[in-house]
Amino acid sequence: MRLSIIIPTYNKHISDMIRCLDSVYDTAYQDFEVLIIDDGSEVSYQVELDQLETRYERLMVLHKTHAGVSAARNFGVQKAQGDYILFVDADDVVTKQFWRDVWKIAEDRTLQADIVYGLVDDGRTDGVSVRDSPEQLDGEGKKELYRHFFALGCSAFWTRDGHVGRGPVARMIRKKLVFMCLFDEKLAHGEDVIWNLELLRRDPSVVVIRHIWYQVIGDPRSATRGYHADFIERLRAYLSVLKSYEQPGMERDYHQRLFEALGEIGRTYFLSPQNPLPWNEKVKEFNKMSYSYPFNGLLENDAAPIRGILPLFDAGRGRHRCIKLH
Template identity: 30%
Template sequence: MDTIISIIVPIYNAEKFLASCIDSILSQTFKNFELLLIDDGSQDSSLSICQKYQQNDNRITVFHKNNEGVTAARKYGVEKAKGEYISFVDADDIIPENSLALLYKEHDNADMVIGNFIEVMPHYSKKNKLYSPQVGRFNGIDYISLQLENKLYHAPWGKIIRKNCFNDDIFTTPRDIFRGEDLIMNIKLGLNIKDIKIVNTIVYYYMIRPSSCMQSRKPTLEYEKMFDRFLMLILKRNKLDTKLKKSILSQRIDALTGLLTEKIHLDKNDTFVKMIYSQLKISSFDMRQILLKTCLSHPSIFNILYRVYRKLSSITT
């Protein structure tokens, strides 16, 4: 019988949580899958853990490669996969036992099926957080729009994707793109995908670990401008820059608002900031536009208005 789903787990120094991840996959009620464990040059016992599991289950294949990062590990896994569909799982997360069954049951010949997830916080006093997706049937351009507007999570997990939708370009990003790689990958996927189904069914547990709270490189306006240039190259090359103008503005608003939350001063005379500012419309009644336009003019009141905005957003969602 041909393999239906190839599950790809990129692994780097994940010995603390790896067994829980693999156990959750092997416990799936859906049995027709292969599990590709891609060890990306781990320096702990991750590789030996993978090899022990491989000895006991012939659906598991272990690959060891030099460390090149999670994107390269996913690309390697896709190249080795034999399944009709690809599913990604991070090595420190777990999936419910009916995850694959639920996703495949919903596929209805779609190129991609996207499920819901829960943020699980086992070491924190906060409650687990349930994500609320926009469900329905969408085409590739719709998918790109949802990604740009942050109405659909950027992570590659929590879904099954037809393998023939992948090509080498999907995983190609410049080395200086260290944040937002998943958004870029999803936009490129959207260019190759015709039919997407989004369902409000829990298929993934995103585990908030103490180790996942490490500080990444501090965001800067220069980085956001560089990221925007690369993003626009892709959209312009595919003649989507005009068609997705509203969605592009939404992504740029998120970028500048994110900088303000990090208390980074934004110069209204900067060409990039000035361009975005000129497109903001108070009359639109878009709370994000009102917030950003007001705070670019009066940065000292950002923290107050942002707390109000978050409070109102939690009430309306």
């Protein structure tokens, strides 16, 4: 089983990339290749990346014009030669447990899956086992996983020890399936969620291994939740696409996502110290935005009062919280 490990990068610290690569190469397993996709970084960083090819075997550094992380990942998929694709972010690491499971998957001829999911944690554990046996998901299990990606509610895929992430990491995906489900390069927010949903729409065979495969070392919110002047429009575009993935019986899940998005906008955009608006203008703009599409769906369906958004402003300090609408 040949594995293609794709690592997109853009102007990172070379020490982060080396830490990431050291975790990737900390195995006796040999049947893999590593593709670093440089998304148009500064020349000095490009030179540092090129030098890594002499340090690590089966490593290729590819440079392209800057077009965003989705375009970089898609470019890597086009160049990959493996049977399965694994995405890794340049400032994170894979665990030793991941490689133990790769050995077992490669040796187990009965384990045939289009997608094998592992778990993500926030860097506090050493990749120890949560549950020993791989779990083949049936139709109901895949529906629950779809809903987990759609709204990230309280599900069996979110535990104290680790979770199936909404990003592209900690999963091995058959290359032919990834070719059919490339990342939407037009979306600047939430493209990972849409990609995960599109994969499951293809009704793949799915296995979940409840072991920690991946540790987030960098700030998991640095790329997606930092202050951007067009943050509201980015989020609005994502939510509009997400609506098209709503399945029967998931109306409340979409309302839940709208509800959480308002809190995200409040924390990340309006309460950001980088936002130059005076406080009274922030309140005015927030209220105006709350009554615009798609957020007005909350009011029209009486899903949640706008005043209920305020407690969400302090939710960013801890783990994801389950918020139920009544």
